[in-house]
Structures are given as structure tokens and as C-alpha cells.
Amino acid sequence: MSGSDIVSGKVGFISLGCPKALVDSERILTQLRLEGYQVSASYQNADVVVVNTCGFLDSAKQESLDAIGEAMAENGRVIVTGCMGGDEQAIRKVHPDVLAVSGPHQYEAVVGAVHQHVPPPADHNPYVDLVPKQGIKLTPRHYSYLKISEGCNHRCSFCIIPSLRGDLVSRPIGEVMDEAERLVNAGTKELLVISQDTSAYGVDMKFRTGFWQGKPIKTHMQQLCEALGELGVWVRLHYVYPYPHVDNLIPLMSEGRILPYLDIPFQHAHPDVLKAMKRPANEEKVLERIQRWRDQCPDLSLRSTFIVGFPGETEQQFTYLLDWLKEAQLDRVGCFKYEAVDGAPANALPGAVPEAIKQQRWERFMEAQQAISAARLQNKVGRTLPVLIDEVDEEGAIGRSTADAPEIDGNVFLNGEQTLQPGDLVNVTIDQSDEYDLWGELAG
Secondary structure, eight states: OOGGGOOSOEEEEEEOSSHHHHHHHHHHHHHHHHTTOEEOSSSTTOSEEEEEEOOSSHHHHHHHHHHHHHHHHHTSOEEEEEGGGGOHHHHHHHOTTOSEEOOTTOHHHHHHHHHHHSOOOTTOOTTTSOOOTTOOOSSOTTEEEEEOEEOOSOOOTTOOHHHHHOSOEEOOHHHHHHHHHHHHHTTOOEEEEEOSOGGGTTGGGTSOEEEETTEEEESSHHHHHHHHGGGSSEEEEOSOOOOGGGGGGHHHHHTTSSOSEEEOOOBOOOHHHHHHHTOOOOHHHHHHHHHHHHHHOTTOEEEEEEEESOTTOOHHHHHHHHHHHHHHTOSEEEEEEOOOOTTOGGGGOSOOOOHHHHHHHHHHHHHHHHHHHHHHHHTTTTOEEEEEEEEEETTEEEEEOTTOOTTTSOOEEEETOOSOOTTOEEEEEEEEEOSSOEEEEEOO
16 A cells, blocks of 8 residues: 555554653644544554554563554554664564654654655644644543653663663643643543653753743742642652652642652662662661651552562562561552663673572562551541542442552442442542452442
8 A cells, every 4th residue: 555545544553661651652643633643443444553662671572562563464554663663673673564663752753654654634624623732642531641751860770761761851841731731621630740750850951940820930840749739630749769859749748739649669678789770779768758758648658669689689688678668668569570671781780580589589579568558458448538430330430549540559449339420539438458459438
């Protein structure tokens, strides 16, 4: 099929990876819709398929290659972008006939490739064929990801994000707030603030003053949170490094201006492992800060991720991590077995941990954390909590509390409740819990 044969202007889209990639996908789709393209729900009806890839872990790369392969088999006209797109050779080695390859947040390159292979519809009138002000969203109407920056200035030894996405580039605060306001006006009830390093927002700009609603406002995490807190919706913070100024956010949480929720990627606790990871090694001070935060904001929920089986990790160091975990009493925790990433400095470190030991440590870690999570959720039984409804099916309503981010944390189940709609914010009295989820009834 040649470009001249294509008249429908339908684009299929596959978005893989993290929420930051999802935002990239939304921006690409918004631009394509502005130009008159339609989004196809099937391979068969699409003139071209765009695959936004993930390239962080080998398993994610394989998933991306499989998705490209499926699109090639079902459609045959595929444009590749995203984090794995930075390694065009690896993609073309497996799928030599893809139409074009580009790296992460290269929106213009993706749109340009679509133009080349599927010309914009000739009958499109931008003054009549309108796109919603909030743009195209891939999440449900009631929650939205708000990306505040791209790239990262850290050089963690297990990570290649800076080589994929570059150093930190913050979005102007006025632009971020305008987007947030548009999303809220369009029905968003929860804004999920994301970046590679949310705490570093504005560092690259030296915290330059911008403007929102005619008022000066610094490009800084605290000022951003204060402004977002004025919008009257849930504001949830992800990927927060525990810089000193994070302490200033806790009063905003205790006052109800932003959600009492922090997603902090600790990765480990033992100082020697953290040093090998090129991460801050101040675990004792972290424990002290966690206690201070909880004293100021008792409802604070903390989520984190950890890596076990990092090169050189000893049994004593792993046991130290378990002891730290029990003392920290984090609410939500994800754990990954160390996986070598092409190009990561950690690959050259001595002391590779055998896969069997990685698996054993992962199981021990998860067992310890499940007990912690179960106890912390049990403490919520009998309480009445605000819950945002995500879906309603034949069994009842499913929502989330302030302690639960979509797709990564737990749920609140209201069995038999059929009167609610997605996006409803209701008060729920909790009557049951397990290690992940809560059950309850609408508060009278």
C-alpha cells in the first residue's frame, strides 16, 4: 500500500511502559487528532500502527519487540518510538521492515513519520473538527497523569534513563498549571504528578519565576504543590526523592491541600549497597524523617520500590534491609530482583548474585512486607475513608482511598453497590482488609 492509496487517516496506537510514556502517547495522539487523524481500535482498520516502547529492562525490551512483531503481523505498517527507539539497530535486527524509529519524547519525529506514510486527511477542517481542550487521554476521565519534567540528573548505577531521556528538563510552571486546570475543568478528579525526579522540579531553571492566572509563581516543587492544591481535586505525588524541601510538603498534606501520599524510590537500605547503586546512603536519617512526617500527618501513606540481589549484596546486607523495612513500616512496597540493563554501570560490578538466591531473597522480602501491609490495613478497619470510584461491574463498585494510586496499589471494594459511577467521590466505612485491599460500605 502506498501513501497515495490511503484516504482514511486512521492510526492505531500501542503504549507500553511507565506513566511518563503514557503521557508521551497522549501528546502524540493529541497532535494527530488536531491534524484530522482518527484513532483506530483495531489493527485491521488502521493505516499505520504506532508502538511507544519501553527500553529499561530486558524483559520490557522483549515485551516491546513482541508488541512490534504482533503489529507487523496484523497490520504490517509500523512506526516505533519511545525508550527502546533509542536503539534502532536492536529493533531493526528483529523487525527490519518497520517504517520509522525514533527515541523518547520525540513527538515531532513520530508525527512526521505518520505524515510521510499516511498523509493528513484532505477534508479536515481544524476550525470545525475540534479536539477537547484537555487533549486526548488514555486514562479514565476522572484521573490524569501530569508530567512536570523530562530526564534525570542522577546517575544511579543500575539505570540508563539519563542516556534514554537525557538530563532534567523542567516544564515551565505556567504551562504545567494551565494543563492541570484544563484537565480539572474537563472532569479530572485526581492529578498524578509524575517525572523521573519530582523533587528536582525547577533545578535546571534555577527555580525561575513563571506566571499562572496573572500571578508570579516559582518553578519549584513546593510552589507547584501549593498551586495544584487550589484546584480542589486529589493531587498525588510520584517519584519523590527525599530532598530536604520535601519536609515542607507534609503540612500541605495534613491540611488536606494535597494527598497524604509519597512515592519515594528508596531501592535499598544498607549503606554499602546504596553506595554501589550511587544512591544517597542516610537510612538512619530517613527513618527519623519518616517518624517526623507521621507525627505531623498521621494519615501519611508511603510507597517505595526496592531491588534485591544487586551485585555484591551479601546475606548480612539483605538481612539489614529486612530489619530496616520492619522499622520503617512502609504502607505500599514493590520489589524487583536485580536485572542487568544494557549500558548500565552496575553490570561491571563484581559479586553477581545467583538467580536462585535472588528469588529466595525476593520471596523473603515480599513475605515480610505483606505482613507489614496487612497490619497497616487492618488498622483502617472501622474507619470511614474518602474513596474515588474507578469502575462499577456486576459485583459492585471498585475504588481507591487516598493511600492507593491507580494500577500499582490496592483497591477498596464495595460489593453489591450498583448506584455509583466512575469518578464519584464517596465516604466508605471499612469493615474488612487483607494484605493489599480493603472492603467496605457507603457511610450513612
